[in-house]
């Protein structure tokens with residue numbers, strides 16, 4: 001019917017449609033608001049969250065994930081949940097198979113091999129499995145918290161790095177790596193020699209990880225950081241009531257903590273003559289007595305020692321016991337300074353950038369040619385650690401929309417003598433020890449003689465030697481030139 005009534009019915013239908021559309025629009029907008037709110041909550045969470053869909057593909061990660069795991073959103077989205085795992089099995093896959101939640105699963109994740117504990121649960125909508133959600137917690141944070149509450153340094157009981165985590169391009173470094181690999185396959189005591197920041201600790205981790213003791217503890221003792229008065233009780237532990245302030249139950253020392261595993265004695269050149277005697281006894285007898293105790297405790301540890309000092313020189317001038325030196329000098333591995341392996345620079349920069357991106361929650365892609373050239377011409381007295389610091393500073397000064405390190409982001413770096421021109425990779429890998437040691441010894445002698453000749457006046461000695469005062473201070477420190485010779 002095409003009468004008036006009909007028209008009224010038609011208009012009512014249009015009005016009803018408009019009302020429905022309006023309601024729908026309101027619902028959509030509130031769903032959008034809810035989605036935004038949920039996203040804001042997930043993004044604000046300090047907990048690391050990742051979600052996979054029903055097909056087991058990653059569909060959501062939050063910024064805390066990027067920071068902790070060290071991988072960018074675009075590197076993981078749409079990928080299987082195993083993409084970020086270094087060690088262990090994917091909890092998402094487990095949850096999807098069992099449709100049950102899991103709690104407290106330890107894993108190692110991301111380029112930095114971060115140790116985390118994961119809880120995960122299935123996403124069930126009307127009984128249908130739609131995916132899985134996981135939350136990761138950084139274990140080192142817990143360890144730090146426990147340490148700050150108990151006042152006790154956290155024990156490092158697992159090695160975090162393998163040989164794959166060591167950049168070694170040039171022949172000198174590859175040789176060091178090869179030696180270390182050989183040493184790892186034996187139970188021999190290893191002595192890591194190299195300047196500060198060359199990667200001795202990383203090598204120690206890698207040797208342990210590749211050894212038969214890899215699933216046993218790895219305990220690092222920084223001999224320079226523990227005060228002399230505490231070193232003995234920290235190393236050997238003590239019996240109940242051994243001294244005032246001692247725990248009633250007594251305490252295990254680091255040696256016992258390392259039993260069955262590896263004991264990493266970092267900065268071994270720093271220990272006092274008295275401790276040298278005690279340590280020698282442990283290495284010879286393979287047993288020790290707790291402070292205040294009488295019972296000898298058997299010990300089964302593999303020792304890796306490291307020093308940035310010239311121990312041979314220290315033995316000659318009486319600073320280090322000869323017998324202890326020979327005990328630890330079983331399998332020496334010399335790690336060359338960065339200035340002698342400039343061919344490693346490009347790869348090191350890439351490796352460190354991945355690590356720093358993770359630490360700073362950034363996604364810096366690379367470095368300009370001019371900036372790389374500037375880094376290649378620096379002498380790197382602080383070695384890889386200095387390079388890491390320079391790159392960290394660059395990341396800090398960069399704006400969030402910049403993804404390439406430019407010279408403007410770098411601090412002033414003095415070009416090394418003889419490297420004023422463009423760096424040529426062919427000039428890589430200066431000769432290895434013993435020539436380096438000979439040169440170092442000659443340098444040490446020259447500096448000590450100059451200081452003597454100038455009555456200890458460092459500014460004058462620096463002028464005579466033709467080096468900056470800063471370099472002189474660095475070298476005095478590096479070669480442990482005693483104050484009395486100054």
Ligand SMILES: Nc1ncnc2c1ncn2[C@@H]1O[C@H](COP(=O)(O)OP(=O)(O)OP(=O)(O)O)[C@@H](O)[C@H]1O
Pocket residue numbers: 165166167168194195196197198199200201202203266307308348351384385388
């Ligand atoms: N070959 C390498 N590849 C990748 N990273 C490295 C390498 N060498 C050193 N690093 C990094 O450089 C920094 C310094 O290394 P490390 O602490 O192992 O040096 P070190 O020789 O033990 O220093 P120190 O004598 O001062 O204790 C660390 O962050 C380490 O991870």
